[in-house]
Amino acid sequence: MTGEPKIEIADLRKSFGRLDVLRGIGLSVETGGVVALIGPSGSGKSTLLRCLNLLVVPDGGRIRVGDERFSFGSGEKLPPAKRLAAFRAGTGMVFQHFNLFPHMSVLGNVMEGLVTVRRLPKAEAAERARAQLAKVGLADRAGQYPSTLSGGQKQRVAIARALAMEPGVMLFDEVTSALDPELVGEVLGVIRALAAEGMTMVIVTHEIAFARDVANRVVFMRGGIVVEEGPARQVIDAPREDATRTFLSHFHRGGAALAPAGS
Amino acid sequence: MYQWDFGILWSYRWLLLNGLGVTVGFTAAIVAFGLVAGLIAALGMLSRFAVLRLAALGFIEVFRCTPILVQLIWFYYAMPILTGLEMTAVSASIFALSLYGGSFYAEIIRGGIVSIDAGQGEAGAALGMTPGQSMRRIVLPQAVKRMLPALMNQSIIQFKNTSLVSVLAVPDLVYQSQVAAHDSFRPLETYTAVALAYFAILFPLTILVRLGERRLASAA
Secondary structure, X not given: OOOOOOEEEEEEEEXXXXXXXXXXXXXXXXXXXXXXXXXXXXXXXHHHHHHHOOOOOOOEEEEEEOOEEEEEOOOOOOOOHHHHXXXXXXXXXXXXXXXXXXXOOHHHHHHHHHHHHOOOOHHHHHHHHHHHHHHOOOHHHOOOOHHHOOHHHHHHHHHHHHHOOOOOEEEEEOOOOOOOHHHHHHHHHHHHHHHHHOOEEEEEOOOXXXXXXXXXXXXXXXXXXXXXXXXXHHHHHOOOOHHHHHHHHHHHHOOHHHOOOOO | OXXXXXXXXXXXXXXXXXXXXXXXXXXXXXXXXXXXXXXXXXXXXXXXXXXXXXXXHHHHHHHXXXXXXXXXXXXXXXXXXXXXXXXXXXXXXXXXHHHHHHHHHHHHHHHHHHOOOHHHHHHHHHOXXXXXXXXHHHHHHHHHHHHHHHHHHHHHHHHHHHHHHHHHOOOOHHHHHXXXXXXHOOHHHHHHHHHHHHHHHHHHHHHHHHHHHHHHHHXX
């Protein structure tokens, strides 16, 4: 992890109407780094993640992902739709509710970006899509439709769909929150494997134990600002700020929620 | 007691069949043009630009809130005087009926599009699709399935609305039946037969719509 960071954010601001959701966020993610965003509901962490691939367009501040730079604020023009689309093609995003395309097979879902956006021939796209499905352990489900899959399988297909575009960074938006507890592990396992491969990732999560285990750095947000940021184990095991302690105490009380897996 | 004599219609069979052909052809044209107009207006209603939204809304409400018979007469008689644009009865009829149908299709199409979860469009955008690609590949294919029964229903109404073009002397089934009735002095047989002809075509279509709705309900 040397050289300049993969992702840099400075003074990022976003309001929805009169509600200030992001109030000057700064953040940087090293190449190959894994950053977990934690914090209470409404803290702005999902909005921050959506700003990272410009699904939400910030009101102010600067974003750099790889070589792509964007500035926002008065006097700045919105990037044209084509440039936005090209930028998003290089950042993978996985959603809480999967958002698989129900009218396409599992294989079709994973091929879709390759065919429509990357303009690959169908055969080549199918081959790459199968490789991604194999990677998330779902090679045998290629011909099925999303409605026949379990939540955990759906989310793994969604991850394969994002990975098929060979993104430079992956963004995960509470990807286990809609899952039954017994299905969380299989999805976290896939993310863990990606971290081991050196994928740069930003993960919004309520799985504190997972964040501690897999992320290099943890960012605690509340009320649209970064309250505390640091190495994962330090922030979670020995937070400096009262607000962080208070938030994490909900998980401590849960007992098992903090038991570090396999250590 | 009235003595029915449907045999008399046999000699008018080619005239009536001809009229039926015009009616079916008209319907095909106004459904096709109407769907195009409706899709454009629906996308206009969903546009980011207020001007387009306003224009689409204006079009939809003007054509939805005035009677089709008045529109037909207006396009054929009033518009040439106001604009100098002359239209044949056929083109005025296709024009008015397509736009009238389009205003209803627009609301059906718009409703179908907004009924698709916003996450679908977001997933498309996150893959790097332009708004147009995501509409074409992701949103519309799902929305069309939901719209289909309502679109069919509206098209059935459009089929019957073509009967109004007879007032502009377009030789559709109703116009030809008027000719036959005047000639044969048998209006009861003629119009009964015409009613049966409309029914025979539309009734199977309504069954198709009902089947479609049932399949949709079980799929959801």
